[in-house]
Amino acid sequence: MNQHPVSPAPPTIGEELPATNPSAEMLAILARRRSTPIALIGAPGPDRNAITEILRIAARVPDHRKLEPWRFIIIDCESKGDALGAELDKVRAEELGADYSDEEKLKTRTLFKRAPVAIGVVSSPDHAHKTPVWEQELSAGAACQNLLLGANAMGWAGAWLTDWCSFSKGADRVFGLGPGERIAGFIHLGTAAHRPPERQRPDLSSLISEWTPFGA
Ligand SMILES: Cc1cc2nc3c(=O)[nH]c(=O)nc-3n(C[C@H](O)[C@H](O)[C@H](O)COP(=O)(O)O)c2cc1C
Numbered sequence: 138m139n140q141h142p143v144s145p146a147p148p149t150i151g152e153e154l155p156a157t158n159p160s161a162e163m164l165a166i167l168a169r170r171r172s173t174p175i176a177l178i179g180a181p182g183p184d185r186n187a188i189t190e191i192l193r194i195a196a197r198v199p200d201h202r203k204l205e206p207w208r209f210i211i212i213d214c215e216s217k218g219d220a221l222g223a224e225l226d227k228v229r230a231e232e233l234g235a236d237y238s239d240e241e242k243l244k245t246r247t248l249f250k251r252a253p254v255a256i257g258v259v260s261s262p263d264h265a266h267k268t269p270v271w272e273q274e275l276s277a278g279a280a281c282q283n284l285l286l287g288a289n290a291m292g293w294a295g296a297w298l299t300d301w302c303s304f305s306k307g308a309d310r311v312f313g314l315g316p317g318e319r320i321a322g323f324i325h326l327g328t329a330a331h332r333p334p335e336r337q338r339p340d341l342s343s344l345i346s347e348w349t350p351f352g353a
Pocket residue numbers: 170171172173296297298299300321322336
């Protein structure tokens with residue numbers, strides 16, 4: 138049986154918060170965290186109260202000049218996945234024309250039937266603001282990762298996927314995106330059928346260098 142802990146009430150503005158959170162439990166979670174492959178995510182999914190809690194945590198991210206350059210679209214895939222698949226099917230048929238195979242059509246129709254809930258994270262930067270759009274987009278990425286971690290801590294399995302529908306003007310219309318907005322990802326949430334196996338991890342030695350002054 139999965140455990141679904143409840144998150145504590147958020148702090149009030151100005152309340153003193155711990156600058157650090159020494160926690161062996163959190164370290165163990167971060168050191169072993171893993172997305173759940175979408176094929177392993179099934180019912181049940183989080184209900185509306187749990188989703189609200191997850192999104193509160195997702196929105197608690199660094200955000201230069203407090204622009205809140207992201208928003209969330211809740212997709213109840215169990216009740217609306219078919220309707221969404223039908224809309225995306227029209228878009229995909231138009232985009233691919235004669236190349237739209239039956240296999241591709243089935244994939245499109247079931248794209249939002251793979252997990253009980255998906256949260257669309259929309260990057261919604263203020264393009265006219267002095268805070269660079271890049272920084273605002275990075276904040277949207279941080280919201281995606283916080284969403285995943287928060288959902289995991291509440292006992293929900295998740296996967297951050299984009300798929301073709303994050304890069305399609307037609308799909309943008311289906312999801313109701315405004316000008317200048319982009320999908321940062323869909324976080325599919327539910328219950329893991331079994332524990333995901335560890336995947337290959339980076340060889341950090343090839344990714345880390347130390348800055349040295351010129352001529353040193
Ligand atoms: C922005 C973004 C988009 C992704 N989109 C997809 C996708 O469309 N399909 C897919 O199979 N994996 C996608 N992934 C990869 C998975 O979310 C996940 O990172 C990977 O399967 C396992 O990583 P982890 O266990 O370290 O979290 C995406 C990852 C990121 C960061």
